[in-house]
Amino acid sequence: DSGVTQTPKHLITATGQRVTLRCSPRSGDLSVYWYQQSLDQGLQFLIQYYNGEERAKGNILERFSAQQFPDLHSELNLSSLELGDSALYFCASSTGTEWDNEQFFGPGTRLTVL
């Protein structure tokens, strides 16, 4: 158990809908990362937050947005969903310091768009 929790575990929705994925980082970690993993694909970095502020942005679509709250949990919002958005979405956390880059991944949320 990495200490990172993600909810829900599974999500099935229809095209055009909006969903919210939730992540709670390990105790003490200030940084949260979001990744998308499509079937048999690698991990695509979406966005990183550090202590409530956006720190880095990767290949995140404009239909997607995220935020990190004062209690450090994070939410990833996916809107106007398309079939191609079906994937595993992982959250990872780290201390966020430059010298400690170790990321701990959550169990993921499997999103299915029908």
Place this chain on the structure above:
Amino acid sequence: QQQVKQSPQSLIVQKGGIPIINCAYENTAFDYFPWYQQFPGKGPALLIAIRPDVSEKKEGRFTISFNKSAKQFSLHIMDSQPGDSATYFCAASQYGQNFVFGPGTRLSVLP
């Protein structure tokens, strides 16, 4: 320049063999190179990581070899076991940001 290339795509070895997975990068600003292990239905877990100031790092049966001039690094698994069967990802980052992952190698260790 942000891409990390990984090979092979899949690998089958016998128990006790030494699978080797290779990765290459272009961005010389990368300063952290981790390897992750992922089992089906689970999140990736950090296996071992290296920084560019060393050429080799060992942790148990896992070894990273790093060639800074060639911009390549590889993972060796000594005395591989069926329980090592998983997908392995290499990655690279700078200052703990913008992690770039390789496409993954699916390893099967036959009993």
